[in-house]
Amino acid sequence: MSSEWPLWEVFIRGQHGLNHRHVGSLHAPDAALALKNARDVYTRRNEGVSIWVVKSNDITASSPSDKGPLFEPANSKIYRHPTFYDIPDDVGRM
Amino acid sequence: MSALFEFLLRMGDTTLILGHRLSEWCGHAPVLEEDIALANIALDLIGQTQLWLGLAGEVEGRGRTADNLAYLRDAAEFRNALIVERPNGDFGMTLMRQFLFDAWHVQQLKALTASSDARVAEIAAKALKEATYHLERSSDLVIRLGDGTDESHRRMQAALDELWPYAGELFLDDATDRALAQSGVAPPPSSLRARWDAIVQPALAQATLKPPESRFAHKGGRRGVHTEHLGYILAQMQFLQRAYPNAVW
Numbered sequence: 001m002s003s004e005w006p007l008w009e010v011f012i013r014g015q016h017g018l019n020h021r022h023v024g025s026l027h028a029p030d031a032a033l034a035l036k037n038a039r040d041v042y043t044r045r046n047e048g049v050s051i052w053v054v055k056s057n058d059i060t061a062s063s064p065s066d067k068g069p070l071f072e073p074a075n076s077k078i079y080r081h082p083t084f085y086d087i088p089d090d091v092g093r094m
Numbered sequence: 095m096s097a098l099f100e101f102l103l104r105m106g107d108t109t110l111i112l113g114h115r116l117s118e119w120c121g122h123a124p125v126l127e128e129d130i131a132l133a134n135i136a137l138d139l140i141g142q143t144q145l146w147l148g149l150a151g152e153v154e155g156r157g158r159t160a161d162n163l164a165y166l167r168d169a170a171e172f173r174n175a176l177i178v179e180r181p182n183g184d185f186g187m188t189l190m191r192q193f194l195f196d197a198w199h200v201q202q203l204k205a206l207t208a209s210s211d212a213r214v215a216e217i218a219a220k221a222l223k224e225a226t227y228h229l230e231r232s233s234d235l236v237i238r239l240g241d242g243t244d245e246s247h248r249r250m251q252a253a254l255d256e257l258w259p260y261a262g263e264l265f266l267d268d269a270t271d272r273a274l275a276q277s278g279v280a281p282p283p284s285s286l287r288a289r290w291d292a293i294v295q296p297a298l299a300q301a302t303l304k305p306p307e308s309r310f311a312h313k314g315g316r317r318g319v320h321t322e323h324l325g326y327i328l329a330q331m332q333f334l335q336r337a338y339p340n341a342v343w
Contacts, residue, residue: 005125026127029238036231037127040134 240301262311
């Protein structure tokens with residue numbers, strides 16, 4: 001029966017976190033019930049203060065087979081990491 | 095038996111038996127999401143039971159704990175309303191029972207937050223948040239399924255027809271209720287009927303379901319006269335403590 005319901009991705013903002021984080025997915029007939037189900041399935045241990053649900057179909061994902069062209073070019077560009085700056089001692093920890 | 099003790103048993107036994115009934119769905123609900131939701135509600139109700147029966151034991155003053163009261167009394171000593179011992183039936187039957195109960199529960203707890211007994215008011219305030227969510231969920235599902243497919247409509251109407259005569263007991267006053275109302279501990283049950291109707295009737299109308307016209311009400315649970323179903327529930331629930339007295343987790 002659940003296969004007739006669309007899949008939803010659930011994002012929860014935790015007690016101390018600023019960002020909503022993906023926590024999992026569930027089935028529900030519509031957005032209102034997806035929220036209720038998310039409350040019951042993913043916030044049982046007081047995990048959240050806010051819930052987002054998004055239809056899985058509405059998420060456009062990068063393809064795993066594009067991993068090479070998409071991400072590998074960044075590997076060799078260490079100058080993009082801010083590790084070449086001398087930080088004066090009195091700045092402290094950044 | 096004091097009126098307050100009697101009242102606390104009525105509250106605690108009602109949440110205990112419904113919590114147990116709902117827990118029977120665990121692992122059997124039609125979809126995983128509903129399975130977890132029902133188990134959550136069951137646990138909320140068992141949690142409330144601990145508070146009501148815990149206070150009952152305290153008020154009684156004979157050293158009985160919530161566990162003693164739950165596991166070591168026989169059916170005739172239970173004070174739950176009959177509606178909560180009704181068998182689960184199909185998913186629609188369970189939801190309808192939940193909806194009719196939740197609508198009463200929320201009104202009862204709202205009124206109890208103004209109880210003259212601070213301990214009662216405190217438990218009610220905590221339970222009200224849980225019950226409010228239960229009602230939101232059960233009314234939503236009753237409307238969806240009532241106004242859903244032909245089959246879901248038929249099942250919900252059948253559930254309503256069967257359970258309607260069991261809802262009336264929640265609104266019958268007896269001497270205990272009148273004593274509690276007089277001392278400001280709890281509202282007379284009859285005073286909740288109009289507020290219950292104001293929740294239930296519009297939701298049923300939206301669900302395209304018709305409540306039976308009859309106001310006939312099965313009664314007896316709140317004074318210990320139960321249907322045959324309670325004995326089976328207790329046999330399962332109490333078996334371990336009866337067979338192995340004082341066994342601990």
